Amino acid sequence: MTVRIAVIGAGVMGADHARILAGEVPGAQVVVVVDAAADRARAVAEGCGADAGTDPLAAIRRGDVDAVLVASPDDTHAALTLAAIAAGKPVLCEKPLAPSSGDCRRVVEAEVATGRRLVQVGFMRRFDPGYAGMKRTLEAGAVGAPLTLHNVHRNVSAAPGANGRPALANSAPHEFDIARFLLGTELAAVSVHQAGAGRPLLVVIETAGGQLVSIDVNVEAAYGYDVRGELGGEMGTVELNHAPATRLNAGLRAGAAYAADWRPRFADAYRLQNRAWVRAVETGLPPDAAASAWDGLAATLTAEAAVRALEEGRRVEIERPVPPDLYRRPA
Ligand code: ISE
Numbered sequence: 001m002t003v004r005i006a007v008i009g010a011g012v013m014g015a016d017h018a019r020i021l022a023g024e025v026p027g028a029q030v031v032v033v034v035d036a037a038a039d040r041a042r043a044v045a046e047g048c049g050a051d052a053g054t055d056p057l058a059a060i061r062r063g064d065v066d067a068v069l070v071a072s073p074d075d076t077h078a079a080l081t082l083a084a085i086a087a088g089k090p091v092l093c094e095k096p097l098a099p100s101s102g103d104c105r106r107v108v109e110a111e112v113a114t115g116r117r118l119v120q121v122g123f124m125r126r127f128d129p130g131y132a133g134m135k136r137t138l139e140a141g142a143v144g145a146p147l148t149l150h151n152v153h154r155n156v157s158a159a160p161g162a163n164g165r166p167a168l169a170n171s172a173p174h175e176f177d178i179a180r181f182l183l184g185t186e187l188a189a190v191s192v193h194q195a196g197a198g199r200p201l202l203v204v205i206e207t208a209g210g211q212l213v214s215i216d217v218n219v220e221a222a223y224g225y226d227v228r229g230e231l232g233g234e235m236g237t238v239e240l241n242h243a244p245a246t247r248l249n250a251g252l253r254a255g256a257a258y259a260a261d262w263r264p265r266f267a268d269a270y271r272l273q274n275r276a277w278v279r280a281v282e283t284g285l286p287p288d289a290a291a292s293a294w295d296g297l298a299a300t301l302t303a304e305a306a307v308r309a310l311e312e313g314r315r316v317e318i319e320r321p322v323p324p325d326l327y328r329r330p331a
Helices: 012-024 038-047 056-061 074-086 101-114 129-139 165-171 173-183 267-283 293-312
Strands: 003-008 028-034 051-053 067-070 091-093 119-121 146-154 187-194 201-207 212-218 226-233 237-239 248-250 253-255
Touching: 003 012, 003 056, 003 267, 012 028, 012 038, 012 067, 012 267, 028 038, 028 056, 038 051, 056 074, 067 074, 067 267, 074 091, 074 101, 074 119, 091 267, 101 293, 119 293, 129 173, 129 226, 129 237, 129 267, 146 173, 165 173, 165 201, 165 212, 165 293, 173 187, 173 201, 173 212, 173 293, 187 293, 201 293
Parallel strands: 003 028, 003 067, 028 051, 067 091, 091 119, 146 212
Antiparallel strands: 146 226, 187 201, 201 212, 226 237, 248 253
16 A cells, blocks of 8 residues: 655655655655745655645645645644544644644544544654663663653754743653653653753653653754763663764864754654554554654643743643543553
């Protein structure tokens, strides 16, 4: 079976998803690429032999479109995901599912009303071999019960002022999701520290399972794209390796290069995520590791609490609603 896909959004991530789906995912065919800018849509569509368009709703409703990948600006995610649900089509929506928990709830309600798991959220780190290895190590009991999780999230540069609300709403949700995924517990409360406007953020989360999670977020780090993680347990720790594929020897030094952004660092994760999604569309069974609309809501609720914690300078409890049956995993 061929899964015929509409890619909505032809910016950095839309272009990357279209390239991956067209070239690295067996059984996937990109049939249309949509962007508000017609020339951008055309450039990406040409690269994968697809039609180009500027109307996302028309693309979602096309008879020859089986599934939809949403990679448009964050504030359009919910409306486009709702349109895909209304058309009865599976959708892989880039993170965040929506910047507001109200919009995430609307997606959850619409999906629950269909009785089918149609939505996957693009928290691709769940498919990263490093994080997957950490999870396996933890579940095998090699480090004992988890106590702490320390994370570093650094981007080369973002918009001025991004080390604040934008970093908490757009970058840190990856960390919120991976913490919930690795530790298998809900996030209960958050505090955020910052030593002055524009400085890095230190986020501290208490989990419902009694662990502490720290996240050092700096989206203006200048030196490279750098993501680190170390999980501490009662008997040992497991951490992500800094293992670049090559080592450069030159100018009297030996060293490794950093990627400029997340695409090379998480290339495996994006490919594995998109393959798992296409397989899920074929079989109708959501992949075990994939983030659901419920996981998308949980990440946005944490981001909202973190923004409040920063702005009000206090510890904020994170809302933890009870998941509908559709999102419970079989025991
Ligand atoms: C971006 O949207 C991502 O998803 C990256 O993984 C993250 O590191 C970056 O900060 C975000 O802006």
